[in-house]
Amino acid sequence: MTTMRAAVLTGPGSLRVEKVPLPQPGPGEVRLRLEGCGVCASNLTPWAGPDWMRFPTDPGSLGHEAWGIVDTIGEGVDQVSPGMRVAGLSGRSYAEYDLAPAAHLVALPGILDGIAFPAEPFGCAMNIFRRADIRAGQKVAIVGIGFLGAILTRLASRAGAHVIALSRRPWALALAREMGAEEMIPLEDHSAILDRVRALTAGAMCARVIEAVGKQWPLDLAAELTGEGGRLVIAGYHQDGPRQVNMQLWNWRGFDVVNAHERDPEVSLDGMRAAIAAVADGLLDPERLLTHRYGLEALGGALDDTRDRPPGFVKGLVTFA
Numbered sequence: 001m002t003t004m005r006a007a008v009l010t011g012p013g014s015l016r017v018e019k020v021p022l023p024q025p026g027p028g029e030v031r032l033r034l035e036g037c038g039v040c041a042s043n044l045t046p047w048a049g050p051d052w053m054r055f056p057t058d059p060g061s062l063g064h065e066a067w068g069i070v071d072t073i074g075e076g077v078d079q080v081s082p083g084m085r086v087a088g089l090s091g092r093s094y095a096e097y098d099l100a101p102a103a104h105l106v107a108l109p110g111i112l113d114g115i116a117f118p119a120e121p122f123g124c125a126m127n128i129f130r131r132a133d134i135r136a137g138q139k140v141a142i143v144g145i146g147f148l149g150a151i152l153t154r155l156a157s158r159a160g161a162h163v164i165a166l167s168r169r170p171w172a173l174a175l176a177r178e179m180g181a182e183e184m185i186p187l188e189d190h191s192a193i194l195d196r197v198r199a200l201t202a203g204a205m206c207a208r209v210i211e212a213v214g215k216q217w218p219l220d221l222a223a224e225l226t227g228e229g230g231r232l233v234i235a236g237y238h239q240d241g242p243r244q245v246n247m248q249l250w251n252w253r254g255f256d257v258v259n260a261h262e263r264d265p266e267v268s269l270d271g272m273r274a275a276i277a278a279v280a281d282g283l284l285d286p287e288r289l290l291t292h293r294y295g296l297e298a299l300g301g302a303l304d305d306t307r308d309r310p311p312g313f314v315k316g317l318v319t320f321a
Helices: 041-048 119-132 147-158 170-179 190-200 216-225 247-253 265-280 296-308
Strands: 003-011 014-021 029-038 066-073 085-088 097-101 105-107 139-143 162-167 183-186 206-211 226-234 256-259 292-294 316-319
Touching: 003 296, 014 296, 041 296, 066 097, 085 119, 105 265, 119 147, 119 206, 119 226, 119 265, 139 147, 139 216, 147 162, 147 170, 147 206, 162 170, 162 190, 170 183, 183 190, 190 216, 206 216, 216 226, 216 247, 226 247, 292 296, 296 316
Parallel strands: 139 162, 139 206, 162 183, 206 226, 226 256, 292 316
Antiparallel strands: 003 014, 029 066, 029 097, 029 316, 066 085, 085 105
């Protein structure tokens, strides 16, 4: 076999699947025969075709939530061996095969046999939770209940926090309740939300607020929900342009602001290992959160669904037979 199928984005909202040469691992690299790749919300701005985006993309580009089987190893690789089932950090995984540094892989244990597991986004959630420093008894608001928001609701509630979940979608609020939220508030009326949270917190607002939407208004709201000396954690991916902040409010309340996006591969890998441990301990159920499956040719539909969030959609996967 010398070729593979890979998705190429050809323009805003359009792609094609091509046959391209099979990549060959260099020193320190492995080739993965992919079982699948998660579809990330960070793909949506490139999919929309902003001015900075260049088309056509390299084959497989944007896919970075891969898991699969080690197929071939490059020179000097001794951490993994062919046949191992792994997840890792790669960058062209909307394809049947991808390359990754051997040092950027984590082994998937037997408890995950037969289960789709894009470890990278689960690891992101674990690292956001770590950076939030949530403690028992705190009032915690989570603005945006998608994949990340649902996991963070679960982690925070299990840590003993009193979670207030905010989302535009009724089914997402129901998911938040399932994950342990004590209060569910529709993400609709700004003043009504603030009044409700004031009532729930005796006017103190929240010790921790996690913004997981990536838009201006939820960011503004999240800041107003954060109490004096609290912590505002920005988990939403704000890649569609600059943001403005109410620095007067931020100064007056004296809260910490944490940008919870990690770029150090070692930190990302630690989060992935923590996610695997959380699944092994029964804290997280990946099958409840990975709700939609697509073939590679249906990647465009997967991206559209990630943007439009049809009822019941939490996270989509591109999977390979």
